[in-house]
Amino acid sequence: MFDEKDVILEAKHITRKFPAAGGRTLTACENVNLKFYRGKTLGLVGESGCGKSTFMRLLVSLDQPTEGEILFHGKDITKLKGEELRRNHQYIQMVFQDPSESFNPKMKIRDIICEPLLNFKRIKANEKDTAARRLLEMVDLPGDFADRYPHNMSGGQRQRVAIARAIALEPELVIMDEATCALDVSVQKTIIELVVGLQKKKNISIGFIAHDLGLIQSFAHQIAVMYLGTIVEVLPGEEISSRAMHPYTQALLGAVFDLHMDFSKKIEVIEGEVPSPLEIPPGCPFQRRCGRCMEICKKERPVLRNVTEDHQVACHLYQNGSGRQTACTGSG
Numbered sequence: 168m169f170d171e172k173d174v175i176l177e178a179k180h181i182t183r184k185f186p187a188a189g190g191r192t193l194t195a196c197e198n199v200n201l202k203f204y205r206g207k208t209l210g211l212v213g214e215s216g217c218g219k220s221t222f223m224r225l226l227v228s229l230d231q232p233t234e235g236e237i238l239f240h241g242k243d244i245t246k247l248k249g250e251e252l253r254r255n256h257q258y259i260q261m262v263f264q265d266p267s268e269s270f271n272p273k274m275k276i277r278d279i280i281c282e283p284l285l286n287f288k289r290i291k292a293n294e295k296d297t298a299a300r301r302l303l304e305m306v307d308l309p310g311d312f313a314d315r316y317p318h319n320m321s322g323g324q325r326q327r328v329a330i331a332r333a334i335a336l337e338p339e340l341v342i343m344d345e346a347t348c349a350l351d352v353s354v355q356k357t358i359i360e361l362v363v364g365l366q367k368k369k370n371i372s373i374g375f376i377a378h379d380l381g382l383i384q385s386f387a388h389q390i391a392v393m394y395l396g397t398i399v400e401v402l403p404g405e406e407i408s409s410r411a412m413h414p415y416t417q418a419l420l421g422a423v424f425d426l427h428m429d430f431s432k433k434i435e436v437i438e439g440e441v442p443s444p445l446e447i448p449p450g451c452p453f454q455r456r457c458g459r460c461m462e463i464c465k466k467e468r469p470v471l472r473n474v475t476e477d478h479q480v481a482c483h484l485y486q487n488g489s490g491r492q493t494a495c496t497g498s499g
């Protein structure tokens with residue numbers, strides 16, 4: 168399904184640590200290895216605060232990793248500076264959860280959408296109106312919305328404007344950070360349909376951050392599951408329900424709300440709290456919440472291994488690379 172020649176961006180051994188009070192270190196993400204393929208969506212899921220956004224911000228050069236490389240068409244963009252860094256922004260764009268925060272409320276939609284086009288000299292000032300109308304229509308908004316201000320629009324309409332602005336420069340990769348979670352469910356659906364439609368038309372790669380596995384599995388080609396800053400499983404999105412192997416992914420799936428679910432049965436919840444990123448335990452980061460924890464899990468960090476060509480898992484239950492479960496010595 169994924170061809171290596173279609174990799175446009177590869178994160179290699181990405182770690183981001185922050186100094187914290189008392190000389191301690193907060194590890195937001197650690198040794199993350201992920202590939203983004205042309206025209207495909209990679210969904211990054213995990214509970215709030217697991218490091219998803221920190222990782223994705225590194226890809227758009229809003230922050231620098233402590234260790235590791237981000238190869239965009241083979242070139243390490245963590246080393247870019249000055250004009251070279253600025254020019255790289257046109258290829259990798261980001262859509263935030265709340266577009267209002269990234270919009271200047273005193274600017275009209277026309278100016279908001281056209282700002283990146285003018286910055287990179289893609290249009291002249293007298294071409295703004297035509298460009299804004301074309302982009303608004305691309306995200307299914309009327310062209311005359313160009314004359315509005317952000318506060319004259321609904322949340323869903325503002326998110327469409329944010330998408331129009333993000334695709335204005337025809338980027339190769341768009342990172343969407345919980346871009347639909349503040350919207351009503353019906354609006355979420357239309358925004359996802361819009362994104363999927365634009366991806367097909369323009370062959371854009373998308374990195375979609377979400378905490379809602381139910382939403383992301385409906386359209387992501389590949390899903391990476393993050394727990395406490397590390398990737399614990401990567402697998403094809405449409406098969407996550409049938410192929411998930413990691414106990415954390417299975418727990419997330421068990422907690423997905425579904426209108427067709429059997430409400431006479433107990434709804435699964437993931438017991439316990441996520442440990443602090445200031446005190447990540449040795450061994451498996453999920454050990455304190457895992458009902459299948461073994462002695463080895465408390466000592467050795469499981470490595471992300473291939474169980475099949477398109478499926479990787481980091482769990483001591485699956486150590487032989489074949490996907491078959493090794494002997495479990497009981498919970499610890």
Ligand code: SF4
Nearest residue numbers: 451454457464482483
């Ligand atoms: Fe559970 Fe051990 Fe697997 Fe971690 S490595 S998820 S503790 S079984």
